[in-house]
Amino acid sequence: MEVKTLEKKGKSVDEAIKAALDELGCEIDDVMIEVIEEPTKGLLGFVGKKPAVVRVTMREKPEEEARQIVEDILNRIKIDYKINRVEYENGRIRINIIGKDMGLLIGRKGETLNSLQFIVGLIMNRKRDEKVRIILDVEDYRKKREQSLEALALRLSDKVKKTRKNVVMRPMSSQERRIVHTALQGDPQVTTYSMGDEPNRKVVISLKK
Template sequence: MELQTVEKKGKTIDEAIKAALDELNCSIDDVTVEVLEEPSKGLLGLVKKPALVRVTLKAKPEKEASSLVKEILQKMGLDCQVESAQFSGDTVRINLSGKDMGLVIGHKGETLDALQFIVGLMLNKKREEKIRVVIDVENYRKKKEESLEALALRLSDKVKKTKKQIIMRPMTSQERRIIHTALQGDPLITTYSLGEEPNRKVVIALKK
């Protein structure tokens, strides 16, 4: 992904940086700064040589992730587009749409999970602070999440009535996280994971 870079001169480094920020129309938090030449003064304190800086816009995570998704989907020969990409907190959320959505989702969402995993690895390759990537297809994940949340609430009610724990079907780590999150505020219910991947399950039980 090509980044926008400008080089600017100024009597001081700060002045040169400000000129670059004005041209890029951004703040200092949005860029990286490289000082190419320090300013120097001649007789009577006059500036003999100005400061020279190179200022580069940081890649925005949502734009970078979108580019990665588009590149991968194009190589897979799938007819789909990035409908939206948003970055909030530490998470990039991308929603896709198009003709080949079934192929992108795959069996039980496995292809979508793989795409999400690969994009996450590539996006975080050179980052110190890791960014979480969530890729959805025409709100497939959102609908699935809402369905799992509803299931978690129904099962927790059953546990309260029968006083017996319930062991759910094997789930992915993301599905298990949804169950745990949905029930974490219930003062009577506890949840924990049991077993080994790929057959790890969520247990819903009464708090002791």
């Protein structure tokens, strides 16, 4: 996305900034401001009088920046794709990609998709004060996976309640483990914790003591 930048003049710095904001149609929190020249009154208030000059640049919205990064990467590897959904909420950006041969983009057990997600996150957050979490999805692969894991977590929690024995799930990524923890965190009868070392770290579901 092309970043919009304006230079504006005014009797004061505030007046110049207001003129720029009015033209851009945005609020002051949406822009970066650089004062090029302070106003001067000049000799006797008239001769050599100069206005204030400011340069105002719109901040790129996080979701638009993330979309651009993903597009740049996918265009380089020349894959047939389309970004059909970008959602931004509570510091989390979810991007869903559709197209041909999406299995190549997902990779074995989602490994290729995870690597791409990691790279996009690094690029996005390298110069940001407030970090954002990137979730890349391909034809809702992750969303379907989340729903499957949530259903599995509920079934296993029922098993723990009936047998009163711990259940150790198979090794999962940190993102998958987070889904299980979140799915069961409101259950008053069971608790979850992780054990083991990466990449073989597992979630344990047990009765609360």
